[in-house]
Amino acid sequence: MxxxxxxxxxxxxxxxxxxxxxxxxxxxxxxxxxxxxxxxxxxxxxxxxxxxxxxxxxxxxxxxxxxxxxxxxxxxxxxxxxxxxxxxxxxGNGFSWGADAQNCVLAAGGIGLAPLAFLAKKLLEEGKRVQLLFSPRRDAGLLDALPFRARLAVSCAENRAAFPDALDALLEQGADALFSCGPEDLLEEAAKRAEARRVPCQLSVERRMACGFGICLGCAVAIRTEQGVTYKKVCRDGPVFRGGEVAFHEEP
Ligand SMILES: Cc1cc2nc3c(=O)[nH]c(=O)nc-3n(C[C@H](O)[C@H](O)[C@H](O)COP(=O)(O)OP(=O)(O)OC[C@H]3O[C@@H](n4cnc5c(N)ncnc54)[C@H](O)[C@@H]3O)c2cc1C
Ligand code: FES
The missing domain is CATH 2.40.30.10 (Translation factors)
Structure with a gap:
């Protein structure tokens, strides 16, 4: 186009x-x-x-x-x-949420802020409470890109080591949903923390891509299913997956 x-x-x-x-x-x-x-x-x-x-x-x-x-x-x-x-x-398939997700936590690492910004805007438009935890490594200035920053509760994890506790503190306040995008170690931590607190979690996963619509099989990610671990395509089946689905250290 x-x-x-x-x-x-x-x-x-x-x-x-x-x-x-x-x-x-x-x-x-x-x-x-x-x-x-x-x-x-x-x-x-x-x-x-x-x-x-x-x-x-x-x-x-x-x-x-x-x-x-x-x-x-x-x-x-x-x-x-x-x-x-x-x-x-x-x-691809984007994030999904329902009326029950009133208190939403968004956890972004670096440029993973990009898809969560659009999500934050939509959630705010629906009157949801949105808290953004941003782990910038060195680019805190990225937050200046957010057009609606003043309406968002933002906290920053100073470094990646501070991220798990900062996320826990937000989930503890009664989150109904967690959405995360960023480096794989951050996604894995987000999935773990959400599972421990039984908060539904969605992760936007990145893989190098070629076609972008399911033909080349270049973007495989290991996903847990009832039948065991299998490969799915990030471009077609994702990039958003449920937290518990992503098999970070397993292969089919
Ligand atoms: C679904 C999806 C959404 C994305 N959204 C954004 C976004 O909003 N903004 C943004 O800046 N980037 C985003 N990316 C990452 C972006 O696609 C890559 O940075 C880009 O393809 C790099 O291309 P390049 O030619 O500049 O770098 P290359 O020369 O191809 O590679 C440069 C470096 O980047 C690494 N790299 C390339 N692609 C990826 C990837 N997909 N994941 C991790 N590392 C990679 C390479 O290993 C290499 O070290 C997204 C990726 C995916 C899969
Ligand atoms: S990028 Fe070709 S199948 Fe996903």
Whole structure:
């Protein structure tokens, strides 16, 4: 799908917010879904890159918060408003929640903040209480990207070692749901803490991707089922999975 870049805003030295005009994606996207971006007109990098939907206005535009990681995301740094971009999406299954989830805790590690920002916005719109625990490593400035930050209770875990206790403290206050995205060790810790307190938990899992829609089998993640551990596709079956489903150290 052709989209037009309408705004580029630098958030930290390595994180940039890009807004695109594309009514189809803006209308359809749900929190936790992602797009596959073609990053150059040439062959290098050949594969599209998956990026979570950070926000939409629900009608015309959507935005992505992108951390410069390597070849593809570095190429994006040259993009300026008016440029056209080839975007596939929205893809994957996003977060889900019901009326019973009134007190929601969102636990983000680094750029894992991106899909949780869109989720936080939707939950706040529904009048839910939302507490964000952010483990920034070194980029606390990423929080400046949140358009509704003033309406959100935010706490920061100074370092990864402080994350488990900080999360426990929030869950202890009577959370109904935990949503998390970030590095694998943080996701595993989030799943463990949620299970111990019997709080329903959803994790947004990342894998390197190729096709983005279930054909190449490049994004396998080990998932526990009643029949045992099996592989599922992060792009098609996820990227959001229930906390207890993800088999962090097991293989089929
Ligand atoms: C569902 C999903 C949603 C994502 N959402 C975002 C987002 O909102 N914002 C954002 O900045 N990034 C996001 N990512 C990560 C992003 O896709 C990668 O950073 C990007 O593909 C790197 O491409 P590159 O060409 O710049 O780097 P490459 O040159 O391909 O790689 C650079 C480095 O990044 C590592 N890397 C590449 N892809 C991944 C990955 N998927 N997970 C972990 N490490 C990786 C490589 O191992 C290497 O060390 C998401 C990934 C997935 C799977
Ligand atoms: S990226 Fe191709 S199957 Fe998931």
């Amino acid at each position: 052709r989209t037009v870049l309408t705004e580029v805003r630098s958030v930290t030295g390595r994180d940039t917010l890009y807004t695109f005009a594309c009514p189809e994606i803006a209308r359809k996207a749900r929190p936790g879904q992602f797009v596959e971006l073609k990053l150059t007109d040439g062959c290098e990098p050949f594969l599209r890159r998956p990026i979570s939907i950070f926000d939409t206005d629900g009608a015309h535009t959507f935005s992505l918060l992108v951390r410069t990681a390597g070849r593809g995301t570095s190429a994006m740094r040259g993009w300026t408003p008016g440029a056209e971009a080839d975007v596939l999406g929205p893809l």
